Amino acid sequence: MIVQAKCVLLMCLLFYLRPVYGVPVIGTTETWDSGTFAASGWANQPGSPPSGGAQAVTTDSIGPETAVRIMFGDQGAGPYDFEDEKIYATASAQGGNFLGDFNAVDSDIQVNFSFYADDYTTANNTLAMFFYSSTGNRTWKYSLSGPALIDTWYDYAVPMVWSGGWTSPGAGQTEFLADLSDVDQLGIWVYRSADLPAQNYWLDDFSFGLLVPEPSTYAMLAFTFLTMALTLRRKQFLSLVRVRISRQS
Numbered sequence: 001m002i003v004q005a006k007c008v009l010l011m012c013l014l015f016y017l018r019p020v021y022g023v024p025v026i027g028t029t030e031t032w033d034s035g036t037f038a039a040s041g042w043a044n045q046p047g048s049p050p051s052g053g054a055q056a057v058t059t060d061s062i063g064p065e066t067a068v069r070i071m072f073g074d075q076g077a078g079p080y081d082f083e084d085e086k087i088y089a090t091a092s093a094q095g096g097n098f099l100g101d102f103n104a105v106d107s108d109i110q111v112n113f114s115f116y117a118d119d120y121t122t123a124n125n126t127l128a129m130f131f132y133s134s135t136g137n138r139t140w141k142y143s144l145s146g147p148a149l150i151d152t153w154y155d156y157a158v159p160m161v162w163s164g165g166w167t168s169p170g171a172g173q174t175e176f177l178a179d180l181s182d183v184d185q186l187g188i189w190v191y192r193s194a195d196l197p198a199q200n201y202w203l204d205d206f207s208f209g210l211l212v213p214e215p216s217t218y219a220m221l222a223f224t225f226l227t228m229a230l231t232l233r234r235k236q237f238l239s240l241v242r243v244r245i246s247r248q249s
Contacts, residue, residue: 022100029207041092047084054085067204088187108211118200120193133179
């Protein structure tokens with residue numbers, strides 16, 4: 001009896017001490033129009049230690065906008081050193097509404113942001129979306145094509161749902177869904193171009209929105225509805241033919 005009571009008390013204690021995660025909020029947006037990068041609850045760190053990272057990450061003006069500036073320093077005469085930097089929301093960013101249990105959100109979320117390459121761009125190896133979860137101690141990455149042109153803002157949308165675009169060493173869909181219940185960091189991963197001079201990249205308008213289906217999904221839906229309509233029309237026609245035949249006979 002005493003042992004059972006102790007077990008019940010232990011289970012209750014574990015229940016109340018379990019981690020409690022917030023729930024991301026659709027519509028949450030960060031523009032960095034007021035306050036500094038750190039004061040807004042965002043952080044940065046080298047993406048692949050012990051490799052180097054950005055020389056500085058700060059908020060700055062670019063034209064009429066205020067955005068996050070990611071600066072990689074001049075590497076002199078070379079050789080080229082690999083450098084990358086992660087820029088991500090912490091629990092202090094926008095009241096914690098960027099982080100938490102994505103599985104608890106009623107609708108599927110996509111992350112939207114704008115990215116700008118000031119000096120150089122390598123389209124196939126410049127940019128990725130990432131999130132980190134302490135549940136599995138894993139980092140998930142969604143590789144993106146960098147801007148095709150410099151000095152131009154590009155808009156990105158990344159679905160926070162399982163697909164083959166999300167990768168983490170040795171993990172798959174089961175681990176991904178488990179880690180979505182506890183997202184501790186969320187942001188972008190920037191790689192310097194394989195060039196020696198200084199480089200600047202910019203991030204702005206980071207936000208959550210409802211997941212927008214791919215154009216191919218709309219095409220598939222349209223094809224399905226068209227097929228259903230033709231099938232229904234054929235059935236109605238055959239029914240009408242049968243009625244006429246039965247009347248004639």
